[in-house]
Amino acid sequence: MDNNHDAGQDSQKILEEFKKICESFGIKLTYQRLEIYRILLEAKDHPSAEDIFSRVQKKVPTISLDTVYRALATFEKFGLVRKFYSLDEKARFDPNVFPHFHLVCIKCHKITDFQWPEVEKKSLPSVAREWGEIKERYLELRGVCKDCLKK
Ligand SMILES: [Zn+2]
Ligand SMILES: [Zn+2]
Structure with missing residues (x-):
């Protein structure tokens, strides 16, 4: 990050x-x-x-x-x-088109990039493999950011 x-x-x-x-x-x-x-x-x-x-x-x-x-x-x-x-x-x-994930604040709606290489490399569960062809992994974690927690 x-x-x-x-x-x-x-x-x-x-x-x-x-x-x-x-x-x-x-x-x-x-x-x-x-x-x-x-x-x-x-x-x-x-x-x-x-x-x-x-x-x-x-x-x-x-x-x-x-x-x-x-x-x-x-x-x-x-x-x-x-x-x-x-x-x-x-x-x-x-503008960041390289693999990365997002942290989303449910209060201020600020979106912050983060890397999680372990998740990017992890082999897919069988449901996902059998479902079709996965082209991209995208993960969004939602919560309340530090700034909003202080308020
Ligand atoms: Zn916030
Ligand atoms: Zn981003």
């Missing part, structure tokens, strides 16, 4: 990688789209499209919510971001 080291440096690297991937897929990377991705990358809270919109708006006042929706849909289509649903009806977006 300790992914705050050199966050600035890391996100610069990821951003460069992102540009390269977009180029290779032929995704037109406008200034607005780059800002959308940058905001998402810096966000640690797994924001919704509306959250991203209001944050990008501070930098790019002319941007529309529709542009944000379309950019996120494109990024998702090419596997550059992950879309998921948790406690809210609204979809949340995750």
Whole structure:
């Protein structure tokens, strides 16, 4: 969970990688789209499209919510971001497309990444193996975060 080291440096690297991937897929990377991705990358809270919109708006006042929706849909289509649903009806977006799990606070709805390699590597129970083909493992642990416990 300790992914705050050199966050600035890391996100610069990821951003460069992102540009390269977009180029290779032929995704037109406008200034607005780059800002959308940058905001998402810096966000640690797994924001919704509306959250991203209001944050990008501070930098790019002319941007529309529709542009944000379309950019996120494109990024998702090419596997550059992950879309998921948790406690809210609204979809949340995750720039971290590598295997990881989520800790979800049922009070403030904050979503925090965590790794659990033992679970990722564990062999599947027979029910899951016989059910079909598992493509991805995703686990969400729900509870009350430290900040909310203090209140
Ligand atoms: Zn909380
Ligand atoms: Zn995540």
